Amino acid sequence: MAINKDYEDIPGTFVFDADRARIGYHLNQFCISLSKAENRDAFKTDPEAHMAKFPMSEEQSQAVRDRDWNRMLELCGNIYYTSKLAAFDGINFQQLAGLMTGMGDSYREMMVNGGRPIAGNRYKHEWKED
Amino acid sequence: MARITAGVGCSHVPAIGVAMDQGITEDDYWKPVFAGFEKSREWMKEAKPDVIILVYNDHCTAFDSSIIPTFALGCAAEFQPADEGWGPRPVPVVKNHQVMASHIAQSLILDEFDITIMNEMDVDHGLTVPLSVMYNQPTEWPALVIPLAVNVVMYPAPTGNRCYNLGKAIRRAVESFDEDLNVVIFGTGGMSHQLQYKRAGLINPEWDKDFLDRLTSDPVGLSQMPHVEYMREAGSEGVEMVMWHVMRGALDDEVTEVHRHYHVPASNTAVGHIILENKS
Ligand SMILES: [Fe+2]
Numbered sequence: 001m002a003i004n005k006d007y008e009d010i011p012g013t014f015v016f017d018a019d020r021a022r023i024g025y026h027l028n029q030f031c032i033s034l035s036k037a038e039n040r041d042a043f044k045t046d047p048e049a050h051m052a053k054f055p056m057s058e059e060q061s062q063a064v065r066d067r068d069w070n071r072m073l074e075l076c077g078n079i080y081y082t083s084k085l086a087a088f089d090g091i092n093f094q095q096l097a098g099l100m101t102g103m104g105d106s107y108r109e110m111m112v113n114g115g116r117p118i119a120g121n122r123y124k125h126e127w128k129e130d
Numbered sequence: 131m132a133r134i135t136a137g138v139g140c141s142h143v144p145a146i147g148v149a150m151d152q153g154i155t156e157d158d159y160w161k162p163v164f165a166g167f168e169k170s171r172e173w174m175k176e177a178k179p180d181v182i183i184l185v186y187n188d189h190c191t192a193f194d195s196s197i198i199p200t201f202a203l204g205c206a207a208e209f210q211p212a213d214e215g216w217g218p219r220p221v222p223v224v225k226n227h228q229v230m231a232s233h234i235a236q237s238l239i240l241d242e243f244d245i246t247i248m249n250e251m252d253v254d255h256g257l258t259v260p261l262s263v264m265y266n267q268p269t270e271w272p273a274l275v276i277p278l279a280v281n282v283v284m285y286p287a288p289t290g291n292r293c294y295n296l297g298k299a300i301r302r303a304v305e306s307f308d309e310d311l312n313v314v315i316f317g318t319g320g321m322s323h324q325l326q327y328k329r330a331g332l333i334n335p336e337w338d339k340d341f342l343d344r345l346t347s348d349p350v351g352l353s354q355m356p357h358v359e360y361m362r363e364a365g366s367e368g369v370e371m372v373m374w375h376v377m378r379g380a381l382d383d384e385v386t387e388v389h390r391h392y393h394v395p396a397s398n399t400a401v402g403h404i405i406l407e408n409k410s
Contacts, residue, residue: 007285007358012328013366017285025195032194035215070327079326079367080190080283087215093145094397097330107331111395112159115333116324122362 011127016078024076030054030064031081034088043088069100132230132304132311136177137377137385138170139345139404140263142186142318144255145397147219150262163401166391167263173389173405174264179273179314181227183234183300185376186256186318187282189214192248199246200288201296203238204253204277205231212252221258221267227274230307234276237303243296253277260318263403273314282319282370286357290375294353297379304380317377319370321392321402322363332365333400338392341371342404346387349378367399382408 007015014020021028030051033039043050051061063071067089072082086096098107110116120126146163149155155164191212193199209224235247257277265272278300281287288296297315304313321341324332341364344352353375360369391403 006356007361010329010358010362010366012330013324013361014327015285015361015366016283021195021198021284028190028195032190035191035213037213040215073327078190078283081195083325084190084215093325097325097398100327101330102328110331111333111398114335114394115322115400116329116331118332118334118337118363121329121332 009124011121011124014073020076020078024078026054026056027060027064027072027075027077028081030056031077031085034084040088069096073100132181132307132309132313134301134304134313134315134380135408136314137381137406138260138264138314138316139342139374139377139402139406140260140316140318141320141396141399141401141403142256142259143396143399143401144214144259146401147255147259147262150267151220162393163396164263166393166401166403169389170264170391170403170405171266177314178312180311181230181276181313182273183276183278183304183313183315183380184257184260184318185278185280185316185373186260187370187373188279189254189256190283191254192251192279193281198281198284199279200281201243202246202248202251202279203231203235204248204251204279205235206249206251209251209253209257209277211258212254214254219255219258221262222270224253224257224261224271224275224277226276227311230309230311231276233307234300234303237306238296238299241299241302243299248279251277251279256318260316278376280373280376282372285369287369287372289357290353290355290372293372293375294350294379297376297381300376301380315377315380317374319373320364320368321371321400322365322368323399324365325367325398329365331398333394334364335392335394335400337363338400338402342390342392342402345374345378345404345406346385349383353379378406381406382410384409
């Protein structure tokens with residue numbers, strides 16, 4: 001009997017469960033490799049050669065090349081991992097959130113003003129696009 | 131005999147550590163975050179723990195996806211601040227009470243908590259930021275520290291109930307250690323925050339306040355909260371707060387709240403902090 005994933009109706013969210021961890025494994029291991037200086041150097045020198053050490057799917061590799069942060073998450077990347085690739089590009093957590101939410105600089109302003117409210121953000125049916 | 135006298139709940143937002151390391155804690159943005167820890171630093175001078183059991187999560191630093199222990203106890207002599215991609219934090223090396231750590235490991239396993247033993251481990255901001263906010267910037271950490279890393283990155287984290295009961299087992303382990311030691315336990319992480327995807331930036335101050343209240347008024351009920359409620363109400367990364375139940379479980383049923391601090395935001399996160407003392 002399948003496990004009941006009672007968390008799948010949260011909007012704008014991926015819960016990094018065992019299934020996602022399995023599918024995203026090589027993408028995430030590629031990203032986390034960049035927390036070591038020698039791997040940052042290797043990726044800087046020859047991005048494709050460094051990526052080739054990790055048997056990601058072609059879609060995952062393309063999302064990395066495109067720096068498509070949301071696509072990486074859709075393809076089972078995890079934020080603690082993809083943020084290392086962002087850091088490699090000089091993008092911090094808050095700037096990354098601006099990119100993922102499509103809010104840009106207004107993201108920081110939203111946070112200073114108390115963050116994204118919970119009202120209207122609990123269930124997918126409250127979001128028109130999901 | 132060793133005794134747990136108090137518990138500290140505390141966020142471990144990496145940007146808080148960066149602000150301290152860069153000396154910008156007096157900036158308008160950071161000032162209110164740090165103001166709430168002034169009393170805590172005084173309290174630490176009074177409480178003077180010999181040992182801190184520090185419950186935290188590793189953020190893919192010591193553990194990437196290749197190995198994911200649910201509970202891992204630090205048993206090495208010392209732990210270096212980790213390089214998380216931008217160089218190690220300029221904070222002191224973390225020194226263990228190694229004899230006590232191995233005693234706790236043995237006691238927990240015989241108590242049916244099958245923990246992983248770490249004889250080599252670097253520690254990331256999850257562990258060092260709480261020490262920084264509570265101790266400021268000493269040249270050496272004034273207490274020995276036993277790290278307990280909990281998986282909260284890959285779902286599922288251990289349940290709140292499991293964490294609460296682990297706290298009880300830690301208490302039994304501490305109280306069966308002969309040396310006279312004053313032990314304070316930290317539960318870290320949270321409070322409400324979501325770092326990922328289109329709902330990033332979620333903050334829920336009412337929920338956070340209720341969580342802080344119930345640590346004193348209804349800790350057992352609070353420990354029964356299902357994961358989905360943390361993730362829905364406090365953001366996908368808010369599930370880190372299960373780690374606070376380890377701290378709470380290690381204390382008396384009746385505790386006194388001696389300090390609380392809450393501020394939004396630090397980077398993407400609601401900062402929450404509480405100090406609870408055993409009544410006895
Ligand atoms: Fe964390």
